[in-house]
Amino acid sequence: MFRESIAILQELRRTPDKLNANDVSAPWNLSPARHWPTPGRAEAWLVGCVVELANRRGENCFHGYAGCTSNSLCNRTIKMSSRDVCSFVTNHCSEDKEKLLGHSKCKVVQYERLQDMLETKRLSSQLSQQKVQKVLDAAQVNKERSVLRLHRQVWFQEHHRLNIARHKTEKDLQHFLHGSGFKEEADTDILFQLQEYELDLKQEREEFRLTTVEPVYQLRDDLQYRLSSQYSKANHISELEKVLQQVLSVRQQQEEVMDRLKCECVFLQQDIRVTDLKESLLSAAMEDQVSYLEKVPDEIFTADCLYPDLRSDLIHSFHSLTEKYKLRIAIQETRLQGLDRNCGWNAADHECFQHIMSQYSPSLRNQRSLYIDMVQRMLPHITKQELSAHERRSDWYHFSLTQKNLVLQGWHRDRSELLLRALSMLEDCRISHIQQQELQKQRSHQQNICLKLKAKLQQWRIQQEEAADLEATLVAYGFKEEEERLRKEQLREKTRRSQLKQQINWFRAEKQMKQEEQRKKDMERLAELRREIEEQVQRDKERVKFRKDQFQQKLQMHEAKKKQKQKDDKEKEERLRALRNQVCKVAEANPERMIGNTVAWRVRQQPEEVFTLQRPLYQLNTYTDKQIVSDPRVRIEQALRIAGLHNTPYARQILSELQPLKPPRRDMESAAFRS
Structure with missing residues (x-):
């Protein structure tokens, strides 16, 4: 339905x-x-x-x-x-x-409703877009702050390092100027000139302060005095105009002074860097070093050598070493072609780039990204591509210079080693020649000595032959005595062995008797143990039989309980079926039911009847009130509650130490949470 x-x-x-x-x-x-x-x-x-x-x-x-x-x-x-x-x-x-x-x-289709929905979606989309843009802006700001914080840390480290270097340089300069670095009279003259120059610089600084800085301080004091004192209103405007003219004149003078100082600073920097003095000095020093290394050392020509071929071979070795390293230097110079000291940039930008790179050490995390960011901040007119290209050119330039210096160092090292080997070889040749001459003299002297020794040797041989004959007779007599001694020793050893053999036979007989007695005792003990084992097996069989009988009784009791439970469940189901049949409703065909009260309504109008079960539906296994009251823990807790002490630490300690009347079974305890 x-x-x-x-x-x-x-x-x-x-x-x-x-x-x-x-x-x-x-x-x-x-x-x-x-x-x-x-x-x-x-x-x-x-x-x-x-x-x-x-x-x-x-x-x-x-x-x-x-x-x-x-x-x-x-x-x-x-x-x-x-x-x-x-x-x-x-x-x-x-x-x-x-x-x-x-x-x-x-x-x-409701177009107005769809239009409202579209406007709502558009507004929500705009709000979401604004939120996303706000989050992106916040992320960009946070990123910028973190980058600036890292730059600030690097700047502090560099500032600290430069301060230390400045103090150290000033200390060394003062130590040098006070005469500790000069020992001769000419050096003391240079010291006096430097001290006079220092006094001139101090005098010029004082004059500059009096002419430029002092008027500014005087004007400031005058303005403070005018502001603190009170003037009449009639003279106020005229006084302000005069003061304004003075301020403008002082400002103009300061601007002129600053411009002049900037020009002088630029001229000094140009004088210091005139014609790339450092690069020219380095190239000149390198050329002098190359020309020095190309020459064959004078020690090869001045050394004493009795073998002309050896000297020519040494000179040829120096020439081959020179050709090898000149070829390597030419390769490095070809790499440096088209590259100058500034690598295509002007001097100021390149100096700024190098200074920023020196600030960020390679051990710093994200070192390249940090110094590139700082270079872009300091030189905004340079793009990132130009910066990367300049970085590569600068690395290549410094790498080539380093390689060239390494080649020169290797050349100098190999030349020194070759010179040492050549000098040692020449010295060995000279020593060997002297040794040959000495050897010739020694040979002639040795021949004379050999003739004298030969005569002495002949006489010594005759004496040795006589001594050998005497020794042979003595050895034969000693051999006979040794044979007699060995015969007596063998006889004594034979008698000793016979006695030892007799003792061994006695020991073996005694040991065999003891083993026989021990075997008899072991047999008796084995028989006794077998009897005990048979008795224990008989007792175990009886115990097993007794346990089987008990187990069968338990099974029978369990089956009886199971049948009784099935019987009780069946009776319970019958009672429940009877109850369901009693409360079952059957709708009868009655036309008045549409306008009249229903059976359920009439039942609700009647007073409720208390239905008492004749028999409990299931059996409850729990404690009785007497068992609960007889527990000492309950009685003590009730006494503490009456006294108002059940929430105190004393009550908790007492209740935790109390034990029940009947201790719980060991198989009911859980071992899951034991440590």
Whole structure:
């Protein structure tokens, strides 16, 4: 019946032109499950819906059912499904507009509502875009702050380093000027000249202060005095004009002084950097070093050498070393072609770039991004591509210079090593020649000595032959004595071995007797142990049999309890079935039920009856009141509560130390939270 009611309700909602959604008493706005809980009222609601549907179709579908009762009408309506609604209602030809309005897929477009929705979406999109832009701006500001903080840290470190270097340089200069660096009379003259120059510089600074800085301070004091003192209003304007003229004149003078100082500073810098003095000095020093290294050392020509071929070979080695390193220097110079000291930039920009790069050490995190950011801030007219290209050119320029210096250092090192080897070789040749001469003298002297020694050797051989004959006779006599001694020693050893063999035989016999006695004792102990094991096996069998009997008894008791429980469940189910049969409701065919009170309503009007169960539904296994009161923990807690001490630390300590009358079983304790 519920499905048929839903189908009728859907048919009613397909005609929105006649449906009043604000009518609370209309049948389509009432839920049968909520407002009519009884079957009779649900049928009444369904009949009302069918009548309303027929009225909307414009036909009186209940014309033929005027003489029928409400019960028969409800029965016919309940039997009708949702597919029979169209055949139940007479056909009604409506217009195209009504068909479109009644169709679920064709609706009237509400342009004003869509326009409002579009404006709302546009406003929300603009707000979201503003929020996103705000977040991006905040992120950009935070990024800028973090970068500036890193720049500030680097600047502080560089400032501290420069201060230390300045103090150290000033200290060294003062130490040098006070005479500690000069030891000769000519040096003392230079010291006196430097001290006189220092005094001249101090005098010029004092004159500059008096002519430029002092008037500014005087004007400031005069203005402060004029502001603090009171003048008449008549002279006030004239005084202000005079003061303004003085201020303008002083400002103009200061601007002229600053311009002149800037020009002098520029001229001094140009004088210091005139014609790239440093680069020219470096190139001149490098050329002098190359010309010095190209020459063959004079030590090779001045050294004593008795072998001309060796000297020519050494000179050839120096020439080959010179050619090898000149080729390497030429390769480095070809790399430096087209590159100057500033790498294509002007001197000020390149100096600023190098100074910024020196501030950011390679150990600093994000070193390249930081110094590129600082260079772009200091030189905004230079693009990032130009900066990267200049960085590559500068690295290549410094790398080539470093390689050239390394080549010169290697040349100087190899030349020094070759010179040392050559000098050592020449010295070895000279020493070997002297040794050969000495050896020749020693050979002649040695021959004379050999002749003398040969005569002595002949005499010594004769004496040795006589001594050998005497020794042979002595050895033969000693050999005979040794044979006699060995024979006696063998005899003593034979008697000792016979005695030792007899003792070993006695020891073996005694040991065998002891082993036999021990074996008999072990056999007796083994028999005794076997008897004890058999008795223990018999006792274990009896215990196992006893445990099996007990287990069988427990199984029988468990089966009996299980059967009793099934029997109790069956009786309980029968009682519940009887109770359900008692409370079951059967709707009878009664036309007066539509306007009269229902059975449920009459039951609610009657007083409630207390239903007492004859037997409990299930068995409760818990503690009795006597068991609870007899527990000492409960009684002590009650006494503490009466005394008002149950929330004190004393009460908590006492209650934690109390033990129950019957300790809990060990298998009921949980070991999950034990450490």
